[in-house]
Amino acid sequence: MIQVGHLSKDFRLTRRQRREHGPQYKNAKTIRAVDDVSFECKAGRVFGLIGPNGAGKTTTLRIISTMLKPSHGSVTVAGYDTLKQPQEVRRHIGFMTAQTALYDRLTPTEMVQYIADLYGMEMNHFEERREKIFSMLDMQNFSDRRIARLSSGMKQKTSIARTIIHDPDVVVFDEPTTGLDVMTARRIIELIRACREEGKTVIFSTHQMSEVKLLCDDLAIIHEGRLYFNGSRDQFEGQMKEATYEDEFVRLVEEA
Amino acid sequence: MGWLIILIKELTDMIRDRRTIFMMVVMPLVVIPLLATTAIKLTQSQIEKAKDKELRVAVIGETAAPELFKRLSKEENFFLVTMTNADSARAMTAEQTLDGVVIIPQDFSEFVEGDKQATIRLIFKSSESLNAARRRIEAIIDQYDREIVNERIGRLQLDETLFDAIAIEREDVASTEEKFAENAGGFLPYIFIIFGFMGSIYPALDLGAGEKERGTLETILSSPASRFDIVMGKFLVVVLFSIATAFLAMLGVLIMVYQFLPTIETNITQTVMDMLGPRRIFIIMSMVLPVSAFFAAVALAISIFARSFKEAQSMMAPLNIIIILPAMIGMLPGFKLSAVTAAIPILNLSLATKAILGGSADPILIAEVYLSLFFLAGVSIYGCVKWFNREETLFRS
Numbered sequence: 001m002i003q004v005g006h007l008s009k010d011f012r013l014t015r016r017q018r019r020e021h022g023p024q025y026k027n028a029k030t031i032r033a034v035d036d037v038s039f040e041c042k043a044g045r046v047f048g049l050i051g052p053n054g055a056g057k058t059t060t061l062r063i064i065s066t067m068l069k070p071s072h073g074s075v076t077v078a079g080y081d082t083l084k085q086p087q088e089v090r091r092h093i094g095f096m097t098a099q100t101a102l103y104d105r106l107t108p109t110e111m112v113q114y115i116a117d118l119y120g121m122e123m124n125h126f127e128e129r130r131e132k133i134f135s136m137l138d139m140q141n142f143s144d145r146r147i148a149r150l151s152s153g154m155k156q157k158t159s160i161a162r163t164i165i166h167d168p169d170v171v172v173f174d175e176p177t178t179g180l181d182v183m184t185a186r187r188i189i190e191l192i193r194a195c196r197e198e199g200k201t202v203i204f205s206t207h208q209m210s211e212v213k214l215l216c217d218d219l220a221i222i223h224e225g226r227l228y229f230n231g232s233r234d235q236f237e238g239q240m241k242e243a244t245y246e247d248e249f250v251r252l253v254e255e256a
Numbered sequence: 257m258g259w260l261i262i263l264i265k266e267l268t269d270m271i272r273d274r275r276t277i278f279m280m281v282v283m284p285l286v287v288i289p290l291l292a293t294t295a296i297k298l299t300q301s302q303i304e305k306a307k308d309k310e311l312r313v314a315v316i317g318e319t320a321a322p323e324l325f326k327r328l329s330k331e332e333n334f335f336l337v338t339m340t341n342a343d344s345a346r347a348m349t350a351e352q353t354l355d356g357v358v359i360i361p362q363d364f365s366e367f368v369e370g371d372k373q374a375t376i377r378l379i380f381k382s383s384e385s386l387n388a389a390r391r392r393i394e395a396i397i398d399q400y401d402r403e404i405v406n407e408r409i410g411r412l413q414l415d416e417t418l419f420d421a422i423a424i425e426r427e428d429v430a431s432t433e434e435k436f437a438e439n440a441g442g443f444l445p446y447i448f449i450i451f452g453f454m455g456s457i458y459p460a461l462d463l464g465a466g467e468k469e470r471g472t473l474e475t476i477l478s479s480p481a482s483r484f485d486i487v488m489g490k491f492l493v494v495v496l497f498s499i500a501t502a503f504l505a506m507l508g509v510l511i512m513v514y515q516f517l518p519t520i521e522t523n524i525t526q527t528v529m530d531m532l533g534p535r536r537i538f539i540i541m542s543m544v545l546p547v548s549a550f551f552a553a554v555a556l557a558i559s560i561f562a563r564s565f566k567e568a569q570s571m572m573a574p575l576n577i578i579i580i581l582p583a584m585i586g587m588l589p590g591f592k593l594s595a596v597t598a599a600i601p602i603l604n605l606s607l608a609t610k611a612i613l614g615g616s617a618d619p620i621l622i623a624e625v626y627l628s629l630f631f632l633a634g635v636s637i638y639g640c641v642k643w644f645n646r647e648e649t650l651f652r653s
Contacts, residue, residue: 012648065478068647087480095478099471105272106265117261118479146272162475172478 001201002041002064002170006073009034009059009225033059035225036073041203041218043169046196048216049205050249056225057205061174064203065095078169078201091119094168098178100159104148108139108158111147112165119166126165133161156184160191171195173204177211189214209245223253258481262489266463270493276458280497284451284505289512306388312353313393314339317360321368324360324376327396334392342379349379356380356389371408432527437614442587444613445606447509448502448544449583455501456494456551457572463490464559465568473650487556487644491637494552495545502544506537531613540609543625546633547605551579553636557643563652582606593617598624601632 010030018025025031034056041047049057062068064075066086075082078092102111109130116126134140137157142150147158163171173192177185192215195202206212212219212233219236221229229236229252242248270276310333318325318338329336339345345357357379361367367374376397380390409416430438467473476486513528555572562568579602585591586606593607604625611617643649 062474062651065474067474067477068651087482090478090480093478095474097471097474101471101475103265103269103470103472105269110265110268114261114265115475115479117265118258118476118481120480174474 001043001076001078002047002203003076004040004060004064004073005038005075007034007037007060007063007070007075008032008072009056009063009068010071033225034063037220037222037225037227038073039218039220039227039230041170041201043201044196044199045217046192046202046204046215048212048219049203049222050207050209050212050219051205051222052207052253054224055222057222058174060222061095061172061203061205065093065172066090091166092168093170093172094163094166095172095174096159096163096176097174098176098180100152100155102147102155102158102162105146107146108134108143108150108154108161111158112161115162116165121166129165129167130161133165137161152181153184153187156180156187160187164191164195168200170201170203173202175205175207177206177208209249212245221249221252223256226256228252228256258485259488259492262476262481262486263492266459266490266493267496270459270462270497273458273462276462276497279458280455280501281504283454284501284508285511286508288447288505288508289515292512293515308333309388310335311355311389311392312337313389314345314348314354314357315360316340316342316345316357317362317364320362320364321360324358324364324397324400327400328358328393331392331396346379349381352381352384355384356393358393368404371412431615433531434614434616436527436531437610437616438589441610441613442589442591442606444506444509445540445609446583446587448505449547449602449605450580451505452498452502452544452548453551453555453576453579456498456548456555459494459497460552460555460559461565461568461572463494464556465562465565466559468560468563469565477650483645484641487641491549491552491556491640494556495548498548498551499541499545502548503541506541531615536612539612543605543608543629546626546629547602549633550601550629550636553633553640557636557640560644561649561652586610593621593625595621595624598622599628601628604628 010032013021013025013028013031017031018028021028021031037056037060039047049060051057059068063070063082064077066082066089069083077089080088080092082089103114106114112130112133113126116130121129134143137160139154139157139161142154147155150158171192173188176188176192180188189211192202192204196217204215216233218232219229220227236248240248242251312335313328314337315325315328316339325336328334339357342357342359345354345359348354349357357377359377359379361375361377364374364376366372378390378393378397380387380393382390405419408414409419428435467476477483481489510532513532554575558571558575559568562571582600582603583606586603586609591597591603591607593604593611597607598604598621608617608622608625611621
């Protein structure tokens with residue numbers, strides 16, 4: 001479960017950024033990346049955070065994962081406040097982006113072990129999870145090879161394994177399929193579905209409407225830091241005035 | 257124990273990195289002795305060559321001084337020619353057709369025989385062949401000059417002391433150790449300061465900017481490891497690499513010294529062996545430790561601030577100069593450890609090493625050096641941890 005309440009995030013602007021952002025930021029000290037955003041992600045459901053590039057998706061997800069601190073508002077993850085109990089929050093989440101985020105000079109086994117150690121997993125539990133995940137993803141035959149020498153598909157599997165090794169209650173995916181080939185992207189989609197079936201809370205960000213249809217139970221549309229829609233997919237479809245998801249998305253953003 | 261997990265992982269990772277290992281082991285242990293050996297061998301062979309080189313020397317007015325001409329022509333590896341025109345001889349020396357010209361005045365004999373001073377003009381090009389022509393011609397003339405003077409003294413029945421009113425008896429109280437430390441002692445700290453810094457750069461680049469580039473920064477930041485654990489784990493690995501590189505560089509210098517000493521006098525050999533004994537090396541290394549910590553903290557701070565590996569590398573470059581400068585000043589003879597210099601980081605390490613090697617280290621000043629270095633290390637580690645906690649540093653856009 002993730003609860004985001006009236007979340008705002010301001011970033012300090014450097015002198016160069018002030019120039020680059022145009023005349024209205026000439027004297028501004030900060031820029032608001034997320035503006036009064038509230039939503040809730042429930043366990044066993046997939047929540048999609050939809051928006052174009054620069055909408056504030058990554059910032060929101062980084063705040064949920066405690067990498068950034070909110071300027072206003074609050075976020076609780078699995079019942080823990082991200083500001084007051086960041087360590088507990090981190091213990092309960094897994095974080096994944098489109099980048100495989102692996103260490104080239106380690107092997108998949110070592111990579112997964114490192115993450116498990118950071119999460120303080122017990123040896124027995126770890127070995128059990130590793131066996132399960134490695135056989136599920138068919139990773140045994142390359143688990144002791146250096147990651148640098150693996151194919152991109154093998155790397156993606158390793159990346160999945162390290163995301164879920166500690167069996168997190170909440171999984172955060174930041175544009176997980178961006179730039180991936182069809183086969184690899186499908187594996188991520190399968191992973192998201194599997195997480196839902198296991199009753200985990202899943203939040204993922206994307207700008208591809210096709211994925212929304214494929215995966216989301218609930219969704220929020222975010223643009224320039226503000227929410228334009230927040231509800232279930234059925235509600236979204238019910239209020240649609242355009243024929244396709246994509247057109248509806250554009251309409252919502254443009255009308256606001 | 258998050259920091260320990262991170263330390264072990266980063267250590268495994270870095271040890272598998274060939275580039276880092278090359279910088280840490282191969283550079284100091286192979287490249288330093290090799291470079292130094294080559295430089296020394298080359299200088300020696302240049303000197304030998306200059307000694308044996310056949311020099312073309314022109315003499316103008318040789319009939320005025322037949323004895324001198326005879327002496328010049330007896331000199332080995334002198335190819336002697338006689339000329340008459342001074343201007344063309346000068347031009348030929350300038351364009352190196354000739355190595356030197358000796359111009360003897362017509363009235364040379366008159367002056368010499370009249371117990372007066374004759375003047376010989378010598379044309380040479382000092383920028384060529386290590387000035388060999390001038391040195392060798394002057395040696396011959398000096399010898400001839402001494403013989404003439406001795407003959408005059410004998411003939412006039414004068415006392416030799418008449419021409420040498422004051423004699424100097426030199427008594428040097430500096431031990432061989434002190435002399436060696438003063439003249440060559442700055443070289444050792446120069447080497448391990450530079451290498452200590454170089455040893456910290458690659459791991460720092462990889463552990464900071466590299467983490468951003470791979471996207472793994474988010475993975476570890478979203479793990480339960482605290483920011484402090486993350487910085488400490490990484491910091492300690494960089495320190496380890498820095499100090500190991502500095503130590504190996506020192507070993508490289510020792511190898512070089514032991515390789516060359518047998519060709520030098522034996523009493524110096526013994527002195528140097530005593531100077532670089534394990535106790536002194538240990539004291540010096542204990543001062544290298546806080547400097548390595550400083551290097552590690554600064555390099556890591558820069559690396560984590562940079563958006564990419566490349567940016568970090570270019571930010572690191574100017575730092576080189578800031579570090580080399582005090583190390584170079586420390587190498588200059590004349591600079592000594594004092595209450596002021598003992599407080600200046602890096603320079604103080606260099607000067608303290610010199611003092612320790614010379615066996616003349618003042619314990620109070622050494623304590624000041626420790627204080628200054630550990631203070632610097634403490635501040636830089638604190639700064640690095642603070643730096644790592646800033647969102648603007650980690651997620652710079």
